Amino acid sequence: MKPKLFIILSLLTAFVVVWGLSFADSDGDDDKNMRLWSRTTGVSPNNNILYQQECGSCHFAYQAGLLPEQSWRAIMTQLDEHFDENAELDPQEHKEILNYLTNNSADKSNARRSRHIMRSLSPNQAPLRITNIPYIKKEHREIPARLITGNPKVSSLSNCDNCHQNAAQGSFSENAIKIPGYGKWDD
Numbered sequence: 001m002k003p004k005l006f007i008i009l010s011l012l013t014a015f016v017v018v019w020g021l022s023f024a025d026s027d028g029d030d031d032k033n034m035r036l037w038s039r040t041t042g043v044s045p046n047n048n049i050l051y052q053q054e055c056g057s058c059h060f061a062y063q064a065g066l067l068p069e070q071s072w073r074a075i076m077t078q079l080d081e082h083f084d085e086n087a088e089l090d091p092q093e094h095k096e097i098l099n100y101l102t103n104n105s106a107d108k109s110n111a112r113r114s115r116h117i118m119r120s121l122s123p124n125q126a127p128l129r130i131t132n133i134p135y136i137k138k139e140h141r142e143i144p145a146r147l148i149t150g151n152p153k154v155s156s157l158s159n160c161d162n163c164h165q166n167a168a169q170g171s172f173s174e175n176a177i178k179i180p181g182y183g184k185w186d187d
């Protein structure tokens, strides 16, 4: 190898290494920002009005970042038999909502809760319920059934916003939980 070429190659290598390190560093910063941010917003809030209206009329409008893409696809292909309800949409609305959900699903989000959700699922696992995700089940395992299914003011763990006061903002933080008929949840 010619000495000149060697020097150029060494400089290039050094440059790439430094460049890579600077990336690692900014990752750390992102993580810090993410931690700050996720204290108030654990998943990215909804920003699609059609979704909010159509899928938030019977229950809490679950944020897209609470389920992986494959789950949303499965849910959206069986809306005529949606948990014993008919939740069918016209084709145009169906398309917009499916796009919205799959573009913002948990596997594509960097939000803290979405990452926890993805980590707790095995590859290709696509639950139809958020409440069937291992991470979500684990987080609620200490709550006695009488405060959920046995509680007429809640009746189902699916009603996130009954207990999580900032659920609509995408925040499920432990310091904003109040179980109806029970009060503040202290660990």
Ligand code: HEC
Pocket: 054, 055, 056, 057, 058, 059, 062, 075, 079, 082, 083, 085, 086, 087, 097, 128, 129, 130, 131, 132, 156, 157, 158, 159
């Ligand atoms: C006609 C009423 C109705 C509409 C409209 C509706 N749903 Fe539902 N959905 C239900 C019922 C009922 C359940 C079961 C709730 C329970 O078990 O407490 C449910 C449950 C769910 C769950 C699982 C919640 C859990 O337990 O984790 C998801 C996700 C969901 N719906 C998504 C959607 C989406 C997406 C749309 C819009 C395309 C939609 N829903 C529209 C009635 C509806």
Ligand code: HEC
Pocket: 042, 066, 113, 130, 131, 136, 139, 140, 141, 142, 143, 147, 148, 154, 156, 157, 158, 159, 160, 161, 162, 163, 164, 172, 173, 174, 177, 179, 185, 187
């Ligand atoms: C009956 C009230 C209730 C309902 C309904 C409920 N949660 Fe919770 N959730 C809690 C309580 C209480 C805790 C804290 C449990 C503990 O610390 O042992 C919690 C914890 C969590 C956590 C972990 C919080 C943390 O800081 O570690 C997440 C995430 C969460 N819930 C999401 C959800 C989602 C999503 C839904 C709806 C699909 C939901 N919850 C429905 C009461 C509820």
